[in-house]
Amino acid sequence: MTVYNIALIGFGGVNRALAELIASKNPLWERDLGFRLNIVAVSDLYLGSVISPNGLDATTLVESKFAKGGFSQLSGGSAEANNEVVIKNAPADIIVEATFTNPKDGEPAVSHCRWALEGGKHVVTTNKGPVAIAAQELKALAKKNGVRFEYEGSVMSGTPVIRMVDKTLAGAELNGFEGILNGTSNFVLGRMETGMDFSAAVKEAQELGYAEADPTADVEGFDVRLKVVILANELLGANLTPDDVARKGISGLTAADIDTAKKAGSRWKLIGSAIRNADGSVTGSVEPKCLPLEHPLAAVSGATNAVSLNTELLGSVTVTGPGAGRIETAYALLSDIVAIHNLAGANLKKEAA
Numbered sequence: 525m526t527v528y529n530i531a532l533i534g535f536g537g538v539n540r541a542l543a544e545l546i547a548s549k550n551p552l553w554e555r556d557l558g559f560r561l562n563i564v565a566v567s568d569l570y571l572g573s574v575i576s577p578n579g580l581d582a583t584t585l586v587e588s589k590f591a592k593g594g595f596s597q598l599s600g601g602s603a604e605a606n607n608e609v610v611i612k613n614a615p616a617d618i619i620v621e622a623t624f625t626n627p628k629d630g631e632p633a634v635s636h637c638r639w640a641l642e643g644g645k646h647v648v649t650t651n652k653g654p655v656a657i658a659a660q661e662l663k664a665l666a667k668k669n670g671v672r673f674e675y676e677g678s679v680m681s682g683t684p685v686i687r688m689v690d691k692t693l694a695g696a697e698l699n700g701f702e703g704i705l706n707g708t709s710n711f712v713l714g715r716m717e718t719g720m721d722f723s724a725a726v727k728e729a730q731e732l733g734y735a736e737a738d739p740t741a742d743v744e745g746f747d748v749r750l751k752v753v754i755l756a757n758e759l760l761g762a763n764l765t766p767d768d769v770a771r772k773g774i775s776g777l778t779a780a781d782i783d784t785a786k787k788a789g790s791r792w793k794l795i796g797s798a799i800r801n802a803d804g805s806v807t808g809s810v811e812p813k814c815l816p817l818e819h820p821l822a823a824v825s826g827a828t829n830a831v832s833l834n835t836e837l838l839g840s841v842t843v844t845g846p847g848a849g850r851i852e853t854a855y856a857l858l859s860d861i862v863a864i865h866n867l868a869g870a871n872l873k874k875e876a877a
C-alpha cells in the first residue's frame with residue numbers, strides 16, 4: 525500500500541477540509557487511487573505546530589476544538605507556528621501550503637515552498653501568492669530537486685483549468701481568455717441583484733468560506749489579478765507580474781448600477797482577461813463589465829467561476845465549475861497529489877508493511 529506523509533502549513537478552511545476528506549475517504553482513495561494520506565505535521569499561525577512521525581489522527585484533528593496555541597496539548601506539539609522546523613524536519617513527502625495569500629510579495633508562503641523544494645519535498649498549494657509571484661523560480665527549484673510544485677487550486681479552486689488546458693488543449697493555439705475568476709465577488713454581485721446590501725453579502729461569502737482573510741482582495745480585484753497572472757504565464761507563456769495587470773474591483777458598483785443593468789437586460793460581472801497581441805506580448809486586465817444576458821459568462825452565478833479560452837483551432841472553449849469553497853479547494857490539493865502519484869518514477873512511494 526502506498527502512503528504519502530503530508531505536512532499541512534496553515535490549518536484554516538482548506539487544509540481542515542483536506543483533513544476531513546482524509547478522515548473519511550482514505551479507504552476509497554486506497555482502492556481507487558492507489559494511495560492513502562498520513563498527516564505527520566501541521567503548523568498554523570493561530571493554533572501552533574505539531575510533528576508526529578507516525579501520523580496524527582485526522583478525525584481528532586478536525587473534531588477537536590483547539591484554542592489559540594492549542595497544538596501544544598498534543599504530543600510533539602508547540603504553541604508556536606514553527607513553519608520552518610516543520611517544513612524542514614517533519615518526515616513529510618509532500619508539503620501542503622494553504623496559508624493566507626499575500627498579493628504583494630507572496631511571503632511567507634514563497635519561503636515555505638522554497639524550504640520544502642530545497643529539502644526534496646513536493647509542494648501542493650492553493651496559495652496564489654507563490655504561484656503568481658515566484659512560479660518560475662519554484663518550478664526550477666522543484667526540477668533541480670527531483671520533486672513537483674503543483675498548484676491547480678490557485679485558479680478556479682477544484683475546477684481543473686490549469687491542468688486541463690495544459691493537457692487537453694495542447695496545440696489548439698490559445699490566444700487569450702476572459703473569465704469570472706473570483707467566487708466571492710461573483711457571489712456578492714448575485715446577492716446585490718436580489719437587493720442585499722454589499723457588506724452583508726461580503727459577510728455571507730466569508731461565512732461560506734469563499735472570501736480571503738481580507739476580503740478587500742476579492743472585491744477590489746487583487747485576487748483576480750493574481751489569477752490572471754497565473755493563467756497568462758502558465759497558458760499563454762507570458763511573463764507578467766501583478767503590477768503589469770490593470771485592476772479595478774466591484775466596490776464602486778452601487779445598487780442603482782445593478783438595477784439599471786437588470787432593467788437593460790444585462791448583468792455586472794468582474795472579468796479577468798488576457799490577450800496575446802500581434803507582437804506576441806500579452807496584456808492582462810481586471811475590471812467590472814456589464815454583460816448582456818446572452819453572454820456565456822452572464823449566467824454564471826454564486827461562487828461558480830468560468831473561463832472562456834479563445835483558441836485558434838477550436839474557437840471559444842468555456843470551462844466552468846466551483847471557484848471557491850473549502851471542500852472544493854481541498855479537492856484541488858488531492859488532484860495535485862494524484863498528479864504527483866501518477867508521475868512515472870516518482871521516488872516518494874513507500875511500501876508500508
Ligand SMILES: NC(=O)C1=CN([C@@H]2O[C@H](COP(=O)(O)OP(=O)(O)OC[C@H]3O[C@@H](n4cnc5c(N)ncnc54)[C@H](O)[C@@H]3O)[C@@H](O)[C@H]2O)C=CC1
Nearest residue numbers: 534535536537538568569570622623624625650651848849
Ligand atoms: N477558500 C477558498 O475557497 C480558496 C482558497 N484559496 C487559497 O487557499 C489558501 C487557504 O485558504 P483558506 O483555508 O480558505 O484560508 P483561511 O483563512 O481559512 O486559512 C488560512 C490559515 O492559514 C493560517 N496561516 C496564515 N498565515 C500563516 C503562517 N504564516 N504560518 C502558518 N499558518 C498561517 C491561518 O491561521 C489560517 O488558519 C489561501 O491562500 C487562499 O487564498 C484558493 C482557492 C479557493
Ligand SMILES: N[C@@H](CC=O)C(=O)O
Nearest residue numbers: 706707708734735736
Ligand atoms: N477568495 C477566493 C477564493 C479562491 O481563490 C474567491 O472568492 O474566489
